Every structure is written in structure tokens, then in C-alpha cells.
Amino acid sequence: AMREVIFHKPVFVGDLVSFYAETVSIGNTSITIRVIVETERVGASTEQVRVTEAEVVYVAVDEHRQ
Structure with missing residues (x-):
């Protein structure tokens, strides 16, 4: 389940996108x-811009979905 997703800025074609995750x-x-997603804009400085962040919850379930 995704508890929260925040879209700060768009990602454009040609951007270099990096994903970072921490427990x-x-x-x-x-x-x-x-999860934090940052991008380097094409033709811009090498500064990374935060574009998205999210909190994701993974839950283990058995064959009965419990």
C-alpha cells in the first residue's frame, strides 16, 4: 500500500532520474x-531536484490473504 505520495515537480524527457529508498x-x-525521487535537468546545473517522495508499506500475507 502507498501511504502517501507527494509530487513536487514534473520529470521531463531527458532528465536523469535517481531513486533512493530507506527502511x-x-x-x-x-x-x-x-522513497525519494530526484532528477538532474538536461542542460541545467548538476544540482539534484526532488520531484517525488512516497511512503510504501509492504505486508506479508499467506495463501488465505491473512
Whole structure:
């Protein structure tokens, strides 16, 4: 499940896109990951611009979806 997604700025064709992820928490059957997406604009400085960030929760389920 995606708990939250924030779109700060658009990504354009030709941009160099980098994804970074870090573990926020680990439970018995779930893990929460924070994802940050940054881009370097074509023809601009080498400064990275944050374009998106999200918090994603992965939950383990069995064959009965429990």
C-alpha cells in the first residue's frame, strides 16, 4: 500500500532520474519504506531536484490473504 505520495515537480524527457529508498520500520509481517525521487535537468546545473517522495508499506500475507 502507498501511504502517501507527494509530487513536487514534473520529470521531463531527458532528465536523469535517481531513486533512493530507506527502511522506516520493520514489523512482524510488514515493512515500511520511504522513497525519494530526484532528477538532474538536461542542460541545467548538476544540482539534484526532488520531484517525488512516497511512503510504501509492504505486508506479508499467506495463501488465505491473512
